[in-house]
Amino acid sequence: MNLVNRKFDVIIIGSGGAGLMAAISCLKSGIKNIAIISKVIPTLSHTVAAKGGINAALGNKTKDDWHWHAYDTIKSGDFIADHDVVEYMCKVAPEAIYNLEKIGVAFARFDNGTIYQRPYGGQTTNFGNGGMAYRACSAKDDIGHSILHSLYGQCLKNNVTFFNEFFVTDLLVENQDICYGAVAIDLSEGMVNIFEADVTIIASGGHSQIYQNTTSSSICTGDGGAAVLRAGLQLQDMEFVQFHPTGLYGSGLLITEAARGEGGYLINSAGQRFMEYYAPKSLDLASRDVVARAISTEIYRGYGCGKDKDYIHLVLNNLDKKLIMDKLPGVVKLVKSFVGIDVTKDPIPVVPVAHYTMGGIPTNLNCEVTYCDSDLNQPEKIVSGLLAIGEAACASVHGANRLGCNSLLDIVVFGDLSGKVASGLIGKRNKVPSEIINRAVNNIKNILIKEGELDASKIKSELKRITWQFAGVFRNKTLLESGLEQVQKLHLDFASAKIKNKSLFWNNELVEHFETQNLILQSIATFASALFREESRGAHYREDFQSRDDQNWLGHSLFSFDDKNFNLKTRPVRTKAIGDQKIIIKPEERKY
Numbered sequence: 001m002n003l004v005n006r007k008f009d010v011i012i013i014g015s016g017g018a019g020l021m022a023a024i025s026c027l028k029s030g031i032k033n034i035a036i037i038s039k040v041i042p043t044l045s046h047t048v049a050a051k052g053g054i055n056a057a058l059g060n061k062t063k064d065d066w067h068w069h070a071y072d073t074i075k076s077g078d079f080i081a082d083h084d085v086v087e088y089m090c091k092v093a094p095e096a097i098y099n100l101e102k103i104g105v106a107f108a109r110f111d112n113g114t115i116y117q118r119p120y121g122g123q124t125t126n127f128g129n130g131g132m133a134y135r136a137c138s139a140k141d142d143i144g145h146s147i148l149h150s151l152y153g154q155c156l157k158n159n160v161t162f163f164n165e166f167f168v169t170d171l172l173v174e175n176q177d178i179c180y181g182a183v184a185i186d187l188s189e190g191m192v193n194i195f196e197a198d199v200t201i202i203a204s205g206g207h208s209q210i211y212q213n214t215t216s217s218s219i220c221t222g223d224g225g226a227a228v229l230r231a232g233l234q235l236q237d238m239e240f241v242q243f244h245p246t247g248l249y250g251s252g253l254l255i256t257e258a259a260r261g262e263g264g265y266l267i268n269s270a271g272q273r274f275m276e277y278y279a280p281k282s283l284d285l286a287s288r289d290v291v292a293r294a295i296s297t298e299i300y301r302g303y304g305c306g307k308d309k310d311y312i313h314l315v316l317n318n319l320d321k322k323l324i325m326d327k328l329p330g331v332v333k334l335v336k337s338f339v340g341i342d343v344t345k346d347p348i349p350v351v352p353v354a355h356y357t358m359g360g361i362p363t364n365l366n367c368e369v370t371y372c373d374s375d376l377n378q379p380e381k382i383v384s385g386l387l388a389i390g391e392a393a394c395a396s397v398h399g400a401n402r403l404g405c406n407s408l409l410d411i412v413v414f415g416d417l418s419g420k421v422a423s424g425l426i427g428k429r430n431k432v433p434s435e436i437i438n439r440a441v442n443n444i445k446n447i448l449i450k451e452g453e454l455d456a457s458k459i460k461s462e463l464k465r466i467t468w469q470f471a472g473v474f475r476n477k478t479l480l481e482s483g484l485e486q487v488q489k490l491h492l493d494f495a496s497a498k499i500k501n502k503s504l505f506w507n508n509e510l511v512e513h514f515e516t517q518n519l520i521l522q523s524i525a526t527f528a529s530a531l532f533r534e535e536s537r538g539a540h541y542r543e544d545f546q547s548r549d550d551q552n553w554l555g556h557s558l559f560s561f562d563d564k565n566f567n568l569k570t571r572p573v574r575t576k577a578i579g580d581q582k583i584i585i586k587p588e589e590r591k592y
Helices: 017-028 066-076 083-102 143-157 223-230 288-300 321-327 329-339 406-423 434-448 456-470 477-496 508-532
Strands: 003-013 034-038 117-124 132-137 161-164 166-174 178-186 191-202 241-248 265-267 312-315 348-357 368-371 381-388 555-561 566-572
Touching: 003 017, 003 178, 003 406, 017 034, 017 143, 017 406, 034 166, 034 191, 066 083, 066 117, 066 132, 083 406, 117 288, 143 406, 166 191, 166 223, 166 381, 166 434, 166 508, 178 434, 191 223, 191 406, 191 434, 223 508, 241 288, 241 329, 288 312, 288 348, 321 329, 329 348, 381 406, 434 508, 456 477, 456 508, 477 508, 508 555, 508 566
Parallel strands: 003 034, 003 191, 034 161, 178 381, 191 381
Antiparallel strands: 117 132, 166 178, 178 191, 241 348, 265 312, 312 348, 368 381, 555 566
């Protein structure tokens, strides 16, 4: 096995918006020796799938305030988002938007030339007492594409080093204490690369591919989170998975919430706008978990549309055709291409699909990965040299349910912050112990020499079916216990998964093997954490515990796994603000 040793000041795992923003921030902070490691070409990263907008209280349409944005963020997250990270994100959001504008993001405009802002689910003014907030800055319905390409252009302009089509297999972590870098396979050359760095930033995206029906790209396999688990560290809030209300029926492709933000609405088979029963004030622009459960409930009650009554309709033909073509061209093209429907004339068949993972690698305000030992009354330990950002991380800025259009803001704000934090950690690298490198390299060797009867692709398909069936929009103890048992069996069976191709050169079978292994770990964490949390909060809805329980569960879950047994514990929500006491928001009944 050929080994290549590389040394950098900072390595960034993932080339989506978060990773690219981190690289740009590192450059601005004076760091020159930077590498981005990605299993895909950057322009194929999942950030391009973001459609509707990016939040900031600019006030270009109506008066807005970052405090109101913070309130909506915490309320949408069902009051377990950590207040310090929410305050930071919402406060710097306007500056982040203007910085994106300066590097070429093609925002849509109002007639007066200011950045166009549309209403979005769960967004209000005056701490929920006013009307809908116009807060989502948009680029028609293709904002993620514009942001990603603008950031990538800046990285190319400044000669950031890219290692594209490299698959990171493990982190080089010692005793849950320090990270020295990562190990990755160069698929184009068939060699194992040892990346040593002062700072490692994980920006590898979410893990929604544990589900059979998802809006997430096939690359969203939770590689960073799984590597963290294998390193003996923890994942946080893995029970919280957001189901987007409007996935295109039959394919799961995302019909952006911008369609409802521009005036579209949902109806059942009786032609009723049923959201008035579930969210009488916000209607179709209630928080995503509320709308997703409402749709699922209508289908369960027999009010679904179609021959099998298993979807509902999203109506856009109430809107002016010019508005649809100007503001939602992507929706028009997508629906026409995949189901042959002209949205200016006929309704769109939609169902809730897995969309975003609120859980991930626990971090503090400075994006530093943290670890809690058995004594939760003691401060969290910081894993030296390891940062995490974006959907791979759990700061927790989204709590139990992400507010729509906060995901792009998250990657831009904390991508920028991670580079600033990294600049203070340069020059503190110790030599990586040889046994840690050997362990990571041996993991690759052991997979290549495996002989078995099972096929990883079949195991992956079964895993996705189980997770969709037993950890969906509605959950209970029986479903979760059955699902966890089946996934744990798949984990044992995976030990017998065979690898026919023993080469490292463009070995897609090997990549699928690693991704399946990562999905299994993320799925176990999801089931175990969902079973652990005996309440309903945000996107986690337990039919056997239908109420939110702030007395016992106003906190975060922490999951760890040693390949045979898992461990779960809790940590309290960080409610101490950075400086502005108006951000202190107490839990209340969540109504829309």
